[in-house]
Amino acid sequence: MTLFAIPALGIIALERIIQTNEIKPLLIAGAVTGGSLILLALGAGLFRFDGAADANFPEWLIDALKQDRKSMLQASAWRSFGFVAAAFVLIFFALKQKISDLVLGLVLLALVTLDIWRVNRPYLNKDSFQENPSASYFAETPADKKIASDKTYFRVLDLSESLTASGRANYRFHSLGGYHGAKLRRYQDLLDNRISFELNDFVTKAQNGTFDFEGIQTINMLNTKYILAGAGEEMVFENPEANGAAWIPKEIIPAKSNQEEIELLEKLQTKTQATVNTAEFGATKAGSGQIKIGFLWSK
Template sequence: RWWTSSVIILALLLSYGKNADWITSFFIDVVPLYNKFRAVTSIQVLIELCVPILAVIGLWQYFNEKNTEETKAKALKYAGIIVGGFLLILITLGGQLFDFASAMDQYYMDSDQLGIGFVDALRDDRFEVMRADALRSLLIVGVIAGALFLLLKKKLSENLVLVIAGIVILFDLVSFDMNYVNSDDYVTASEYDNAHRKTPADDIAMKDAQAGDHYRVYDLLLNPFNSGRAPYFHKSIGGYHGAKPRRIQELSEFYLFDDNGIAPIGRENIEILSMFNVRYVIDTEETGYVAKENPMAMGNAWFVDSLKTVSSDNEEITGLSELNGNQLAVIQQSQKELLDLTTTHADSTASIQLVDYDTQRLVYRSSNTQEALAVFSEMFYPYGWKATIDGSETPIARVNYTLRGIKVPAGSHEIVMSFEPQVVKTGSNIMLGSNIMLLLIILGGLFYTFKKNS
């Protein structure tokens, strides 16, 4: 009970966040990786684990014949009084103990349409929610405590008490979960299959993909970086996720957004879209939805003629304003040294084509009479991606702030990019070794038991 109780209290304090800033700040500053939590309330999963463990152990001790009836009666009395008394305090005095204030209350008070009356009503509602939950919890505690008391008086059997506990747990889980998942959350199969309405512009933008081409679509019908509409139909630039990839977010804010929201398409941002191989831009005009084809789309990969070498991230992102098709790439000095790159040149017949596409393996065929830097319209990610040229591994550098680049020697070559993260291999080996050890322990235990019985 000591370690479970300690974990429950610690997790509860940490879940308060800035409301218990003394411990939250300590963990954020000192404990490794703790600052990676997106929400401090995530730590409450430890409570969800430890409370049932504590409850199961408590029931086992209560059912155990080694404990005297006096010990069981004393434990039941203290548990009922402590928990029930705490709930009664919340029900009767909760309004005086807590102010039920929120960080947003001041905003509501300052609003001309809402004001202090709205905030007072909102706080009353918060108290009522807390009191309703406390009453519900008190009912559950009362039923369980009553069943255990009747077991102690030999009025109920252990099996019947377990059935009662199971029914109460099921009622608790289902009734509480119905607050979040109920009939309003279910839709028909046709609604599910048509979560987003396809427009004629989508059909136009999809026709090349249906023929086997790989390219991206920039959808301006909604915010392209906060909507799931475009990824529903197309390979897109953007989409929605709670955690944004940092560099693509910075790039979009720098070139694709303005003070009024999404920036209109101009020379600078069309170059950014083109380097991400955006072939179609979906937008609206007076005639309706349109899919505008981008003739400047760079394709899946290309060779560049010249380099702009910079020394910092700021210089690199601002240097993208000088892009001009496949004529130029912007690269930091450290990345250039990684490739051991001195010059780059693409002749008029140079080409690099994507011949096989998979999420974890991309195969290209290249041809060029001179050594050159090849830029790939894929996000640079340093962990796990490997590149080979004719089977020999070669380093991948970050180019144009976000993309991948490798040095390709003169001639015709096969280039393969594959995702092989070492952490997955290490984890798989650990899991395999652990499973083998577990199997040996089980077989050893069975052999020992069989031999002992013999």
């Protein structure tokens, strides 16, 4: 914004000078600006050129960095002086009626464009633009292909990204995580109070060579069949302890509140036990029975 605001203010000042046709303001502005730039160029050695991170570098490198910073300041000051001098001469000739206002405007526009282009080009160039960057981000990896070969119903836990910010896993699969600005409160409670702890413990043990799938009971409860740790096929770990899409517990453990249910999950064996908030749903007993699943469709 500043790179465009300063030229705009300069144009306003230039219009004022052209309208009044006074050379004195031009001489004062030229002397102050040009003189300041010359002082910077010639007096660069008066500055220390210390950097915030210099203490982390060896002495010889610090000296080289200071010399580079000094050279950059001098080069920038002389370049700026060249632009100022060119603009000064153009405006002076315009006030003396040596060149037309049209020529003045066109040449100044070229100078301003060249200056802005020179400053911006290192930061905004062709490398700053990509064709559909999401295509490379969501491109199918060998790990994705391996998981996709499983046609059953399951969830994927992606360890290569943040659990609550990942977008890749849930692009192709049912995911344990993902991002949304509006959080499901109870699921967020589950993430904060159980899943994050189980996940940290699992990763710590895995780094030591032990894959404790039985220790991630809540993650197993959510039918997390695959754990993804990278893009390679070898970075896919199948969880043999995933509970599946549905199961029937043998024991119901009553809880008096949602908080108590969360706390019970720490020791719950999710394949055989379940909790019920009796204050909300009433007493529930475990039992046995049959479920018959049919399909209805209309012709």
